[in-house]
Amino acid sequence: MENSEINNEFLYKMSSTLRKGLADVQKNVNALYRMEELEDYIGVKDSPIEYIQAALNPLIGQVSDFQDYAETVTNKMELNLEEVDIYGILDSVMTIADQLVEEKSGVTFEEELPEELPTLEADPLRLTQALLNLIHNAVKFTDKGYVTVRVELEAENILFEVRDTGIGIAEENHELVFQPFQTILEDKDDPRLGFGLGLKIVEHIVDLHDGETWFESEAGVGSSFFFYDSVVAGSKMIFLVYNF
Incomplete structure (x- = not known):
């Protein structure tokens, strides 16, 4: 086994262990919320239980990203395909998107949806994850203006x-877009700085649906993220396009 394969397996085992451990912690924290003795501390800013919950949430998200990335490099991610109601997916996605936008005073959220859409054969959890990753990036890198989710039936x-x-991506940074652990931000103390795994995970999800990814970008113009899902019976083709 090559060193890269050994490192990837280690990352997978480590992230799996951390995710399980954090899930156990979250289970016990949830139990604390049901204890009468602690009810005076629930919802109180900076109380010990609220502090623990606030610190725990981002850790769970980060470790989940690491495990998803580990699944991409070890080929352990699998799809559970089923007939998907697109409107059901979008309802849950947009509820979360509204919450993200509420935290940014200069940004509004819009949606453009047709009245009728067919069902899709896809993994609903992974499709939701891909959309939320794109929306999260859009909100994170947009300080003023709008974030729009549009769905359209084309042939x-x-x-x-x-x-x-948002800020878009300069041409000299194009090669970094799908590289894990890379960022286009020059300020390493920028609060928007993450681990650079979101787009890589989306790319892999699309690949699992027999798709492909590409993008176009211009700094200062904003971003448009597209992907196509075929509705042809028996087909699983998805095409993801990034136009920044």
Whole structure:
């Protein structure tokens, strides 16, 4: 086994262990919320239980990203395909998107949806994850303007678009877009700085649906993220396009 394979297996085992441990912690924290003795501390800013919950949530998200990335490099991620109601997916996605936008005073959230859409053969959890990753990036890198989710039926494909008026990506940083642990931000103390795993995970999800990814970008213009899902019976083709 090559060193890279050994490192990837180690990352997978480590992230799996951390995720399980954090899930156990979260279970016990949830139990604390049901204790009458602690009810005076629930919902109180900076109380010990609220402090623990606030510190725990980002850790769970980060470790989940690491495990998803580990599944991509070890080929352990699998799809559970089923007939998916797109409107059901979008309802849950947009509820979370509204919450993200509420935290940014200069950004509004819009949606453009047709009245009728067919069902899709896809993994609903992974499709939701891909959309939320794109929306999260759009909101994170947009300080003023809008984030729009658009869905459109085009011939035998359904087009999903996440469009924003954010910072875009300069041409010299194009090669970094799908590279894990890379960032286009120069300020290493920027609070928006993450681990650079979100787009890599989305790319892998699309690959698992027999798709492909590409992008176009211009700094200062904003971003449009597109992907197509074929509605042809028996097909699992998804095409993801990034136009920044």
